[in-house]
Amino acid sequence: MTAAGTGGTFDVIYALDLLGTAAFAASGALVGIRKRMDLLGVVVLGLVTATGGGVVRDLLMNDTPPFCFKNETYLYLALAVTIIVFLIPRKFERQRKTMLLLDALGLGTFLVIGTSKALAFKLGFMGSVIMGVMTATAGGMIRDMLGNEIPLILQREIYASACIAGGIVLYLLHRAGVAAAVTLPVAALVVIAIRIAAILRGWQLPKGPVI
Amino acid sequence: MTAAGTGGTFDVIYALDLLGTAAFAASGALVGIRKRMDLLGVVVLGLVTATGGGVVRDLLMNDTPPFCFKNETYLYLALAVTIIVFLIPRKFERQRKTMLLLDALGLGTFLVIGTSKALAFKLGFMGSVIMGVMTATAGGMIRDMLGNEIPLILQREIYASACIAGGIVLYLLHRAGVAAAVTLPVAALVVIAIRIAAILRGWQLPKGPVI
C-alpha cells in the first residue's frame, strides 16, 4: 500500500495510514457495541471499517490479495484496537473530539493513498477520484450496511465531499507535473481542513425537493 | 464493454447501453432523493445503480479495472443524469411510463451484454445466465441495500425473471451456432417484451406458503 522507507513523505504516510486504520477500527467497534453485537460482531465491524475501503479499491484495481493480506500489520492493529474499545468503550465515547480529529486524519490519508494508487494504475479523472473516495469511505458504508442503517455519509455531513475535493486537487496537481512529495500532503490537508471546518461550522450539502 | 464501430449491431448496442445507463442512473437518483439523502448520497446512488451490475460482473470475470473505469463515458453520463434529476426530480417522477420503458430497454441491453461477455469468457449455462442477470440487476440491488430496503426485485414483479428468460434464449441460440447479429437483438427483445407485458398485465411470480 505504501512503499515505507523510500523517503520521508512515504514514512509519514505509512504512519498516518496506521493512525487512520486505528481510528476507523475504533469507529466500527463503537457502532458494533451500540448495536448490541457480541464480541465477534464488534471485531468484524472494526476490521471491516478499518480495511474495507482499501480492500474494495484493490479488488477493483485487481491488486490482489488486497493490501491488508500482504501486510497483516493493518489487521493486527485493527484487531487490537477493536478489543481495547470493546473493553473500555466509554473512554472512547468521551473523547469525541479527539476521535473526530483522528477520523479526519484517516480520511485525508486514505483519500491520498487511494487516488495516488489509481494514478499509478493509469486510471482517468473519474476513476482516480472515485478510488480515493472509495478507499476513504467504503469501509464505513459497509459498517452501516452490516448495522442495518442507511450509510450516514449518504445522508448528511461533509465527509465524502471533502474527499472528492481532495481527490480533484491531487489529480490536477499530478497532471500539472507537481511532485508527489508536494501533491500528497496538500491533497490530504484539503480533505482534513474541509472536514474539520464542516464539523465546526455545521456545513451540510443540499437535499433535493421532497417528492 | 462493447466494441463500438465494429458493425451496426454493436453500435446499436453501445447506444442502448448508454441509454440504459442513463435510465438506471435516474432510477437510483430518485431513490436517493426519496430517502432524503443529500446531493452526495444521490450521486452515489445514481452511479452505483447505473454501473454496479457491470462492475460486479467484471470483478467476477476478472476483467479489471471494470468497464466504466476503462471508458469513463459511463461515469460522466451517470453523473450528469444524476445532477439533472437532483435539480428537477418531479419532471422525472411525472414521466413514469417513459421511465419504465427506458428501464426495460436498459434491462434487455444489460442482460445481452453480460451474457454475451460470459459466453466469450467460456462460462457454462448457469454462469452465462447469472452474469447477464447480475449485469442487469445487481446495481439496483445494491441501490436498495444502501437505501436500507429489501431489494424490490426479490419481492415482486417480473424483472430479474425476464432477464433469466432472455439469458436462456441467448445461451441456446449461441450454442445452436446462430450469429450474434441475430441472437443479441432477439434475446434483448425477449427481456423487454416480457418486462413490458408483466407491467401491463400485472404478472407476478408465486410466493411460497406462509411459514
Added chain:
Amino acid sequence: MTAAGTGGTFDVIYALDLLGTAAFAASGALVGIRKRMDLLGVVVLGLVTATGGGVVRDLLMNDTPPFCFKNETYLYLALAVTIIVFLIPRKFERQRKTMLLLDALGLGTFLVIGTSKALAFKLGFMGSVIMGVMTATAGGMIRDMLGNEIPLILQREIYASACIAGGIVLYLLHRAGVAAAVTLPVAALVVIAIRIAAILRGWQLPKGPVI
C-alpha cells in the same frame, strides 16, 4: 475448489462440500420464504447463501472465475434444493435439528476449504483464518443483508467463533508440518464440535457494556 479424486480425504471433503452447499441453500431459501419473497427472490437467497462465501474468498484471492462458475455442480445443486424448499418449506422447518446438524457440517467443511486454500496461496496467519471464516460465513451475512437484517452471526451464538477456532487449529497444525489428511478433518471436527456444543449448552459470547 477441491481436487476430487486425488485421494480419500479429498473425496470426502468434496462430498461434505456438496452437503454443506445444500444445507446453506436450504437455510437461504427458508429466509427468503419467511420474508415473503417471490420464487426469484427465494432462488437468489438460496444461491447467494450457498456460494457467496466461496465467491468472496475467490475474489479476494484472485482465483477467478469463482469456484462455482468453474464447476457448476454447486449452482445446480443449490438451485435444486432451493426449489424443493420453496415447494415444501414446512417439511424443512420441522427438521430443525437435522438442519442445524447439516449446517454445522457445512460450517466445518467450508472453514477447512477456505483456510487450506489460503495456505496454498501463502497468506499469513490472519489472512488464512479470515479466508476460512469468510468462506463459511459471508454467504449467510449477504443473505441477512439482502433480507434487511443485521447479520445474525454478529449478534449472538457461537458460529463464526467456532470457525475462528478451527482456522487457528488448522494454521498451527499446518505450520507444524502435519499432513493435510490429518489437519483437515481435525480442524473441521473442532468447528463442528464447538458449534454443536454451543447449540446444546446455549453458549454465548460476551457483549460490551451498554453505551
